Amino acid sequence: MRRPVLLLVLPLLVVAGCAPTRADLFDGPSDPQRAEAFDQRAAQVAEAWQPGPEWRTGYVPLEGPTVLTGDPRFTPDTEAAFRAGWYQAQVPLYPTRVGGEIRFPDGRLTLPLVSAAEAYRQLDQGDPLPCPGRPKRPGLPTPGGPTVEPGPDGWTTSTAAPTACRSLTVTGVTLGSVPVRTSRGEAQVPAWLFDVEELAAPVARLAVAPTAVGRVPEPTAPAEPLPDGLVSAQDLAAVDGARLIVRLGVGACDTAITPLVWERPDVVVVGGSVTRSTDVCPAILKMEPVTVTLAAPLGARPVLDVSSGAALSIAPR
Missing domain, CATH: 2.40.128 (Lipocalin)
Known part of the structure; x- marks a missing residue:
């Protein structure tokens, strides 16, 4: 038997515009440097992307x-x-x-x-x-007393x-x-x-x-760590022509979450920019969906994460 999985529903942040990598998308004295840092790293990631022939001739x-x-x-x-x-x-x-x-x-x-x-x-x-005290079919009332709810570490008592x-x-x-x-x-x-x-x-x-079934190539990330204020892309929630919904990995207290995209005819690199909180904040990775619009339909171009250089897949649907 398989243990249940705790599901998390996240909000969708929609950001309009095309290829938001320009420095004028940011406010504050350090923002132009952040935009430039994203573009430089994206170019490094794109240059390092060298998939084998199976990527273009097989089934991946x-x-x-x-x-x-x-x-x-x-x-x-x-x-x-x-x-x-x-x-x-x-x-x-x-x-x-x-x-x-x-x-x-x-x-x-x-x-x-x-x-x-x-x-x-x-x-x-x-x-x-097994669910003691649970109905055998959805919609039926549950007898009185505590119920049992699935959690990340097993089954716990709950009144939900x-x-x-x-x-x-x-x-x-x-x-x-x-x-x-x-x-x-x-x-x-x-x-x-x-x-x-x-x-x-x-x-x-x-x-x-x-x-x-072919395998996605192992990524080659730049040697330097991701510049401060930039965040990685975790996966794709959807692809619709030139419109991508990307899930960014952000901190629990990050604000001003802004998607960034760098593209050329053979590859697209995505990531994001955030403002870090100066207050004490729990160390939790939050999956934040954002929308970007490319200059041209994605077609067969890979979408790469600006942090790891990994090719992004569609999240389970």
């Missing part, structure tokens, strides 16, 4: 293998089950393996696929933990509203395809589409065999 996915195909109309119960990977199958799952074709913007690639049974084994992460401990029910499976961001841009990738009784949209598990 830049998002996770489980994808929602539409709005699932989550309830708190079904979202918890989805994030934890709690499923039960009520249909046959056949072990037959087949081949499939990935359609990239610049061509096609035929690769081996896993069977529906293998995809389900990858999708299913076990059963819910209960969440039913139940799995999602798989009622059908078909082989289809879903859009996936890859090193060669957005591709149509074969996937097993699992119909789930409790959700309004199928859950897709990418079907490409693990042996055919």
